[in-house]
Amino acid sequence: MQFDVQPSGGMVDAESRAASLAAPGFGRIFTDHMITARWREDSGWHDARLEPYAPLVMDPASAVLHYSQSAFEGLKAYRQPDGGVALFRPERNARRLADSCRRLALPELPVEDFVAACEMLTRTDVEWVPDTEGASLYLRPLIIADEVGLMVRPSASVRFLLIASPAGSYFSGPLRPISLWLTQEYVRAVPGGTGAAKCGGNYAASLVAQREAMDHGCDQVVFVDGVEHRWVDELAGSNICFVLDDGTLVTPELTGAILPGVTRDAILTLARDAGRKVEERRVDVDEWREGVRSGRITEVFACGTAAVITPIGTLKWAGGEVTAGDGSPGPVTTELRQALIDLQYGRADDPYGWRHPVG
Numbered sequence: 001m002q003f004d005v006q007p008s009g010g011m012v013d014a015e016s017r018a019a020s021l022a023a024p025g026f027g028r029i030f031t032d033h034m035i036t037a038r039w040r041e042d043s044g045w046h047d048a049r050l051e052p053y054a055p056l057v058m059d060p061a062s063a064v065l066h067y068s069q070s071a072f073e074g075l076k077a078y079r080q081p082d083g084g085v086a087l088f089r090p091e092r093n094a095r096r097l098a099d100s101c102r103r104l105a106l107p108e109l110p111v112e113d114f115v116a117a118c119e120m121l122t123r124t125d126v127e128w129v130p131d132t133e134g135a136s137l138y139l140r141p142l143i144i145a146d147e148v149g150l151m152v153r154p155s156a157s158v159r160f161l162l163i164a165s166p167a168g169s170y171f172s173g174p175l176r177p178i179s180l181w182l183t184q185e186y187v188r189a190v191p192g193g194t195g196a197a198k199c200g201g202n203y204a205a206s207l208v209a210q211r212e213a214m215d216h217g218c219d220q221v222v223f224v225d226g227v228e229h230r231w232v233d234e235l236a237g238s239n240i241c242f243v244l245d246d247g248t249l250v251t252p253e254l255t256g257a258i259l260p261g262v263t264r265d266a267i268l269t270l271a272r273d274a275g276r277k278v279e280e281r282r283v284d285v286d287e288w289r290e291g292v293r294s295g296r297i298t299e300v301f302a303c304g305t306a307a308v309i310t311p312i313g314t315l316k317w318a319g320g321e322v323t324a325g326d327g328s329p330g331p332v333t334t335e336l337r338q339a340l341i342d343l344q345y346g347r348a349d350d351p352y353g354w355r356h357p358v359g
């Protein structure tokens with residue numbers, strides 16, 4: 001795809017940008033530019049452009065607004081020790097977006113076009129990449145169905161959008177164990193559904209349970225499977241891992257109803273290569289409750305692009321709660337988190353070729 005470049009000449013002055021970068025939060029501030037491209041059944045991908053960040057003009061009868069035919073991604077660009085910038089595993093996100101698009105009956109964006117778009121936006125808005133520890137530039141690629149009409153059928157017209165947002169940690173405040181609410185009423189995914197795709201509908205389905213979590217004083221909701229209601233699935237916005245007392249790392253296996261996280265995959269690889277035993281298998285929620293009580297489970301953490309590695313302390317449900325650890329991040333969580341962020345920020349060797357420098 002050829003991108004038509006229409007830069008804005010800088011919409012935000014350096015002083016305001018510096019103030020935003022000092023405390024970016026998550027997903028609140030957006031950079032000066034965005035990338036858009038269009039697809040039509042009869043002409044394929046076309047009209048790709050980099051342009052000033054601006055609201056979209058959309059017909060209110062666009063398919064995505066009614067039937068949620070959309071898929072998205074999340075990846076980050078990290079400031080490197082030499083002042084340069086590197087994306088983390090963008091091809092992996094490109095392939096997952098293609099997988100999600102197949103599930104949502106959307107056209108796939110070629111991997112090289114996805115990566116070129118991420119490089120171009122990062123390069124153009126490079127001054128928005130924070131240089132503070134723990135912060136990065138979060139890229140949000142999105143594909144939406146914009147055919148006008150109310151028939152329930154795959155859209156013959158689609159838009160690709162890419163926006164970027166300087167981001168600190170997803171959970172506010174210093175790194176601390178978060179609390180989870182185990183929802184017993186709601187599920188986010190079922191076999192044959194869209195659980196393994198990254199689509200807005202999955203997140204929409206999580207929100208009522210997330211509200212339930214907040215009403216119970218918890219940071220996030222955790223879901224169990226939609227059939228037997230006992231196998232740990234994932235959180236509203238990340239995967240989950242457990243550490244056993246012999247150092248084994250355990251995470252729910254990818255059943256087709258769980259998102260195949262890029263961070264999840266990176267952590268499993270780093271742990272295996274460090275000689276740690278890793279198990280991808282079903283985890284019964286009772287194994288979690290009893291394991292924490294007996295000491296068999298020593299640490300629990302969330303992992304995802306936005307969540308990075310965030311320790312999990314308390315699990316609450318209607319009728320009880322258990323707390324793993326002593327309120328500070330456990331040693332294995334800390335070790336894996338450090339190995340991951342050292343690799344992302346260019347402080348460790350990259351034998352996997354995961355860093356993708358943006359020249």
Ligand code: COI
Pocket residue numbers: 073074075203237238304305306307
């Ligand atoms: C991510 O980790 O990139 C996510 O998409 C999770 C959430 C912010 C939706």
